[in-house]
Amino acid sequence: xxxxxxxxxxxxxxxxxxxxxxxxxxxxxxxxxxxxxxxxxxxxxxxxxxxxxxxxxxxxxxxxxxxxxxxxxxxxxxxxxxxxxxxxxxxxxxxxxxxxxxxxxxxxxxxxxxxxxxxxxxxxxxxxxxxxxxxxxxxxxxxxxxxxxxxxxxxxxxxxxxxxxxxxxxxxxxxxxxxxxxxxxxxxxxxxxxxxxxxxxxxxxxxxxxxxxxxxxxxxxxxxxxxxxxxxxxxxxxxxxxxxxxxxxxxxxxxxxxxxxxxxxxxxxxxxxxxxxxxxxxxxxxxxxxxxxxxxxxxxxxxxxxxxxxxxxxxxxxxxxxxxxxxxxxxxxxxxxxxxxxxxxxxxxxxxxxxxxxxxxxxxxxxxxxxxxxxxxxxxxxxxxx
Amino acid sequence: xxxxxxxxxxxxxxxxxxxxxxxxxxxxxxxxxxxxxxxxxxxxxxxxxxxxxxxxxxxxxxxxxxxxxxxxxxxxxxxxxxxxxxxxxxxxxxxxxxxxxxxxxxxxxxxxxxxxxxxxxxxxxxxxxxxxxxxxxxxxxxxxxxxxxxxxxxxxxxxxxxxxxxxxxxxxxxxxxxxxxxxxxxxxxxxxxxxxxxxxxxxxxxxxxxxxxxxxxxxxxxxxxxxxxxxxxxxxxxxxxxxxxxxxxxxxxxxxxxxx
Numbered sequence: 001x002x003x004x005x006x007x008x009x010x011x012x013x014x015x016x017x018x019x020x021x022x023x024x025x026x027x028x029x030x031x032x033x034x035x036x037x038x039x040x041x042x043x044x045x046x047x048x049x050x051x052x053x054x055x056x057x058x059x060x061x062x063x064x065x066x067x068x069x070x071x072x073x074x075x076x077x078x079x080x081x082x083x084x085x086x087x088x089x090x091x092x093x094x095x096x097x098x099x100x101x102x103x104x105x106x107x108x109x110x111x112x113x114x115x116x117x118x119x120x121x122x123x124x125x126x127x128x129x130x131x132x133x134x135x136x137x138x139x140x141x142x143x144x145x146x147x148x149x150x151x152x153x154x155x156x157x158x159x160x161x162x163x164x165x166x167x168x169x170x171x172x173x174x175x176x177x178x179x180x181x182x183x184x185x186x187x188x189x190x191x192x193x194x195x196x197x198x199x200x201x202x203x204x205x206x207x208x209x210x211x212x213x214x215x216x217x218x219x220x221x222x223x224x225x226x227x228x229x230x231x232x233x234x235x236x237x238x239x240x241x242x243x244x245x246x247x248x249x250x251x252x253x254x255x256x257x258x259x260x261x262x263x264x265x266x267x268x269x270x271x272x273x274x275x276x277x278x279x280x281x282x283x284x285x286x287x288x289x290x291x292x293x294x295x296x297x298x299x300x301x302x303x304x305x306x307x308x309x310x311x312x313x314x315x316x317x318x319x320x321x322x323x324x325x326x327x328x329x330x331x332x333x334x335x336x337x338x339x340x341x342x343x344x345x346x347x348x349x350x351x352x353x354x355x356x357x358x359x360x361x362x363x364x365x366x367x368x369x370x371x372x373x374x375x376x377x378x379x380x381x382x383x384x385x386x
Numbered sequence: 387x388x389x390x391x392x393x394x395x396x397x398x399x400x401x402x403x404x405x406x407x408x409x410x411x412x413x414x415x416x417x418x419x420x421x422x423x424x425x426x427x428x429x430x431x432x433x434x435x436x437x438x439x440x441x442x443x444x445x446x447x448x449x450x451x452x453x454x455x456x457x458x459x460x461x462x463x464x465x466x467x468x469x470x471x472x473x474x475x476x477x478x479x480x481x482x483x484x485x486x487x488x489x490x491x492x493x494x495x496x497x498x499x500x501x502x503x504x505x506x507x508x509x510x511x512x513x514x515x516x517x518x519x520x521x522x523x524x525x526x527x528x529x530x531x532x533x534x535x536x537x538x539x540x541x542x543x544x545x546x547x548x549x550x551x552x553x554x555x556x557x558x559x560x561x562x563x564x565x566x567x568x569x570x571x572x573x574x575x576x577x578x579x580x581x582x583x584x585x586x587x588x589x590x591x592x593x594x595x596x597x598x599x600x601x602x603x604x605x606x607x608x609x610x611x612x613x614x615x616x617x618x619x620x621x622x623x624x625x626x627x628x629x630x631x632x633x634x635x636x637x638x639x640x641x642x643x644x645x646x
Contacts, residue, residue: 034552035499035503035551035552036474036503038503038505038509038513039503039504039505039506039509042505042506042509043506067552067584068513068516068517068520068549068552068584069513069551069552072512072513072516076512099582099583100583100584103583104516104520107519107520108515108516108519108520109519110515110516110518110519110525111515111525112508112511112512112514112515113492113495113511113514113515113518113525113528113529114492114511114528114529115490115492115493115511115529116490116529351487351533353487353488
């Protein structure tokens with residue numbers, strides 16, 4: 001129960017009484033007719049039965065306090081009685097409240113507000129359809145954005161019209177790469193431990209625990225290192241891109257840039273795309289190394305494999321190509337993350353809610369695209385025999 | 387209106403209010419009384435702490451020191467839970483309207499009713515329609531979402547929400563900013579009108595000298611971290627250069643209907 005008690009003390013509770021005299025009746029009301037009493041008076045008013053009375057007088061001279069909620073209840077009662085063909089002969093109110101009542105009587109003729117209906121099955125179907133069209137249109141727009149970024153990137157690199165925003169580019173590398181080192185390192189280390197532990201557990205049954213190292217090396221360098229790093233960065237930097245650019249749109253900063261004649265792609269998108277394409281491969285390499293160290297620690301404690309033995313086995317298991325197959329995907333992932341992040345940021349509308357919505361969407365979308373892309377690339381690489 | 391109070395009672399009493407952010411002191415031992423039934427306009431340059439003052443009174447900003455009593459209850463130190471339902475007795479119109487964007491206008495108006503009363507849905511719908519007509523919005527606005535409203539309509543809808551529970555005290559933070567002069571004048575008229583028919587006490591933060599002239603009873607000027615209270619006539623005699631410029635500068639004189 002929500003409690004009104006501490007907020008408002010009703011000194012004289014609202015009262016209501018119907019006095020019938022043959023064909024006429026008197027509705028006597030008094031006390032404090034205020035919003036805090038409105039719920040109770042509403043119920044009591046619904047309870048009165050003036051049936052048969054053709055002539056009704058409302059006597060409100062006993063009213064101590066009246067606010068607009070109370071005045072509305074009186075006005076509504078009058079209208080309801082009149083709708084039932086009764087005649088409301090007089091309404092007697094204290095002088096100071098007459099103005100309020102007359103004002104409501106004159107102005108408030110609108111029916112009660114209505115609320116949008118709850119969703120029906122057709123609505124869900126309609127939403128599904130709208131959603132489908134939306135996704136299709138968005139993918140189409142994303143391809144357009146991809147083209148624009150590709151053209152601008154290559155132009156900027158091959159034939160720069162003016163100086164590249166170099167400080168912004170360095171700043172992005174720092175922001176997306178350097179500051180991500182602790183979280184990426186931490187997660188890669190833990191993942192190395194988990195992989196080594198689970199691998200050793202299974203391989204022990206065949207007395208092949210030494211192959212834990214092969215499993216770890218190949219698995220981490222080819223796939224997991226890059227994938228996990230990309231997912232972390234999508235959550236960390238992809239979302240930041242959308243939120244930053246989105247906030248600039250809400251503040252009309254992007255509009256200001258356009259009116260000054262600045263190229264948004266060059267200033268906002270390019271440094272982020274290029275910066276992340278440099279930062280993500282470096283981060284991936286870092287994650288690879290730390291992940292292997294995590295596995296090394298685990299195999300030492302779990303299987304008693306010394307570090308030199310671990311290194312010898314690892315050397316036999318992986319080649320430079322294993323590492324490169326993992327690393328070559330990193331710039332592609334980076335491009336996808338930055339592209340989606342900036343694209344969604346550019347689509348932010350001029351309200352704060354839109355920033356949150358599109359930031360969430362940007363992360364989900366880029367992680368989805370990364371995993372789908374990784375699966376595709378795995379197949380391509382195995383067909384090509386890498 | 388829920389309380390028996392006579393016009394002229396002090397409903398907001400501020401004593402020794404100090405607000406500072408880092409090194410910059412915004413309010414330096416302010417005293418201010420707001421009386422029941424009056425419209426008090428609060429003016430001051432940008433950054434003079436008008437909005438901070440309003441936020442301090444309604445408990446959104448904790449002052450460094452000092453006491454603020456609203457309807458006899460201390461708000462300066464209180465969290466919003468222990469305001470003891472003071473929220474039911476005041477209504478606040480924020481600068482941007484601050485309508486809940488996920489709800490329709492009608493639902494916005496019903497939020498305070500839902501929080502504080504046990505009214506049936508039908509009664510709330512009726513009262514919401516009444517509030518809409520009081521603030522001069524057409525009935526079909528009820529189903530609209532805040533993003534579909536114009537600036538002036540947003541302010542009116544915000545006002546309707548602020549009035550949902552028939553408060554005694556109405557706080558308005560720059561109600562006419564961002565409105566065209568005609569809408570601003572209509573809004574002033576609306577506030578004056580509602581103030582008279584509902585018996586409100588209005589605390590009005592504004593930049594707008596037209597608003598001041600049109601609807602305020604007294605004016606509080608925030609200048610040099612202090613506050614000066616008076617009417618337009620008395621404040622024009624004030625020696626302070628900012629106050630002088632405000633009321634007797636070109637715009638001030640024009641608004642007060644004098645020849646340049």
